[in-house]
Amino acid sequence: MKPVKVGICGLGTVGGGTFNVLERNAEEIARRAGRGIEVAQIATRQPNPKCATGATPITADIFDVVDNPDIDIVVELIGGYTLARELVLKAIENGKHVVTANKALIAVHGNEIFAKAREKGVIVAFEASVAGGIPVIKAIREGLAGNRINWLAGIINGTGNFILTEMREKGRAFEDVLKEAQALGYAEADPTFDVEGIDAAHKLTILASIAFGIPLQFDKAYTEGITRLTTADVNYAEALGYRIKHLGVARRTDAGIELRVHPTLIPADRLIANVNGVMNAVMVNGDAVGSTLYYGAGAGMEPTASAVVADLVDVARALTTDPNNRVPHLAFQPDSLSDHPILPIAACESAYYLRIQAKDHPGVLAQVATILSERGINIESIMQKEAEVQDGLVPVILVTHRVIEQRIDDAIAALEALDDVVDKVVRIRVEQLN
Numbered sequence: 001m002k003p004v005k006v007g008i009c010g011l012g013t014v015g016g017g018t019f020n021v022l023e024r025n026a027e028e029i030a031r032r033a034g035r036g037i038e039v040a041q042i043a044t045r046q047p048n049p050k051c052a053t054g055a056t057p058i059t060a061d062i063f064d065v066v067d068n069p070d071i072d073i074v075v076e077l078i079g080g081y082t083l084a085r086e087l088v089l090k091a092i093e094n095g096k097h098v099v100t101a102n103k104a105l106i107a108v109h110g111n112e113i114f115a116k117a118r119e120k121g122v123i124v125a126f127e128a129s130v131a132g133g134i135p136v137i138k139a140i141r142e143g144l145a146g147n148r149i150n151w152l153a154g155i156i157n158g159t160g161n162f163i164l165t166e167m168r169e170k171g172r173a174f175e176d177v178l179k180e181a182q183a184l185g186y187a188e189a190d191p192t193f194d195v196e197g198i199d200a201a202h203k204l205t206i207l208a209s210i211a212f213g214i215p216l217q218f219d220k221a222y223t224e225g226i227t228r229l230t231t232a233d234v235n236y237a238e239a240l241g242y243r244i245k246h247l248g249v250a251r252r253t254d255a256g257i258e259l260r261v262h263p264t265l266i267p268a269d270r271l272i273a274n275v276n277g278v279m280n281a282v283m284v285n286g287d288a289v290g291s292t293l294y295y296g297a298g299a300g301m302e303p304t305a306s307a308v309v310a311d312l313v314d315v316a317r318a319l320t321t322d323p324n325n326r327v328p329h330l331a332f333q334p335d336s337l338s339d340h341p342i343l344p345i346a347a348c349e350s351a352y353y354l355r356i357q358a359k360d361h362p363g364v365l366a367q368v369a370t371i372l373s374e375r376g377i378n379i380e381s382i383m384q385k386e387a388e389v390q391d392g393l394v395p396v397i398l399v400t401h402r403v404i405e406q407r408i409d410d411a412i413a414a415l416e417a418l419d420d421v422v423d424k425v426v427r428i429r430v431e432q433l434n
């Protein structure tokens, strides 16, 4: 059978990795796909010194690839929203299948792209958009298809996890670790996407759609970054038996779907609490299977290429199949998506870590306890660091039971209004993940 012709748009970290894996493993890939997968053209403005592109035709214009009649599959690895959207829509219009690693594109424009792809009978595959080399989209979309998914929670930004790990284990400075992550090709072009949780929210939006059968709704995801975390809170969390991770959480409740990214205390003995460096992990809980865990490299040249190439193999196998009988883009049939709403953060339920900077004199703890109990907030543990009294102020640290966030908002406002409480109350959500 004739080889499938692929055009790669973007020869940066992921594009370079994809080219190299396709070249190196060509024979194994052909044995799997039933035919060769050949890079027929590359669009890039500058060569990648890590790729021996040899005689492969190279153009500086991505639209040359999209308009090339010989190409069956366009691989979009340029990133960003605007040009990438234009590129992908044009490729679909031209009847080409698309493979992309672009989570921002799928999270923000995926509904439009999939509708257009259905109209034209082509596939848009995006395994590499979430958690790098971990085949978590395939696992949820196909492997867990018998389940009603209850929740999922993941460390889905390698850069952020790398920063938190280096800060906790080696006491390194935030900026210093971020620079290293950029040099290693982990970070986004705009690294605030990593550290402010936007990249994780893109990925969570995609996972939630596939898990619950809802349209992509990135604009409704709650996003909180890691830039305001302090070493003090990392250490108090450890003393309470927790570890702080930047987690994306999607949970189905009767009222709606929680979709939130934020720093989170996780019991230190959970497997996911011990996922370090650039590694990602996603826990998925289904009603039949229970909890499952998917782990691997969440960013980087060849790990991400691994997912891109797997998609290419999937598309190559499906080229001759009836478009109406393929695995739906968002796992559920497009006319069966649910309109279950995404909940605002105030309506989400979690446990909370609170750090209150209080004046060190009698009655303060009683006032704190009263404010919480008046709002039905149950305290799981409390710690007062007498040894850390400074200028007559003592940190009071407590962990609550699960409660709707609105009640914690009210309690924090009341605590901050007390004469005996100075500074803002620090609040970090807590998940037991059991």
Ligand code: HSE
Binding pocket: 129, 131, 132, 156, 157, 158, 159, 160, 186, 187, 188, 194, 199, 298, 299, 300
């Ligand atoms: N910047 C992303 C990360 C790359 O660090 O996880 C992979 O999506």
